[in-house]
Amino acid sequence: MSSQKKIVILCGGKFAFKALQLLAFENYLCGIGIGKSSSLVIEALETESENNNLDFKSFPDKKSISEMKSWIEKLKPDFIFSISFPFLIPENVLSYGKEKFINFHPGPLPQYRGPMPIFEVLKNQEKFTAISVHFMDSKYDEGPVIFKELLKVEQDDTYGKLAVKLSNHAAQVALNMANMVQFAGKIPSSIQESKDAYYFEKPEFSDxxxxxxxxxxxxxxxxxxxxxxxxxxxxxxxxxxxxxxxxxxxxxxxxxxxxxxxxxxxxxxxxxxxxxxxxxxxxxxxxxxxxxxxxxxxxxxxxxxxxxxxx
Structure with missing residues (x-):
């Protein structure tokens, strides 16, 4: 399909693997970028990228993000999906295109902003969590929400169990989003309610x-x-x-x-x-x-x- 819209995925590790596999199978991907991660994960992704004829780029630290804009401009994707990417995307990169950057956050927004919502959701004994799909802006997890897909939290869920379930859930959500952008002229979204918003920092020993x-x-x-x-x-x-x-x-x-x-x-x-x-x-x-x-x-x-x- 010559008019098929292409997607770059920015990720941070294994959490995004299921989504990568689904999107690659549907021939939606044109590139994969990975943030700070283990050498084994980076090597595995690079190999998969080569096998699927996808461009691959590693961003091992915040300084390397300066190379992202030129990489994206070279690939010319229609959309950039972020799944567990560890670094904030700066405004000069986001300027590639309005409503081009879409994040898949593994927690309910705006209540559970931050890098480890799975920890906070379990600690607070929530009955449900979510994959929150939102447009990205220059602040963490604050962009307009496109939709949220709820997932029940079971009583015996550990961080590991829930992370695996959310990874599988995010894969299907990412595929649904990829299908949506193929045909949607305008993607509806809603501004997050600031009165409900809370940002959780990465847990410390006291937590x-x-x-x-x-x-x-x-x-x-x-x-x-x-x-x-x-x-x-x-x-x-x-x-x-x-x-x-x-x-x-x-x-x-x-x-x-x-x-x-x-x-x-x-x-x-x-x-x-x-x-x-x-x-x-x-x-x-x-x-x-x-x-x-x-x-x-x-x-x-x-x-x-x-x-x-x-x-």
Missing amino acids: TCIKWKNMTADEIIALINSCNPWNTGADTSFQGEHIKIIVASLYNQSHQNTKPGTILAITEDGNITVACSDDKQVSIEVLKTDIGIITAKQFNFQENILGKKFR
């Missing part, structure tokens, strides 16, 4: 640390899931040692107002039950300690831990 004194059991489990696997679990300490809790579940029994963080029992499965601030308990299954990633049963064999506290 991933369990606060036993005031966090409920559900909040602790949500935090643990939101940190698995990217942070290898939620942070805490035990007897002066830095610990990460990787897998835990609700153990819905009263602990009779025992101080939060106290280890109460060892279950038949060898899990560790710990008191929380809301008179419920969490059952810890997998941890990371100085000796490595171990089960709660292995952790229990190190010493007599009953009655001792996580802090």
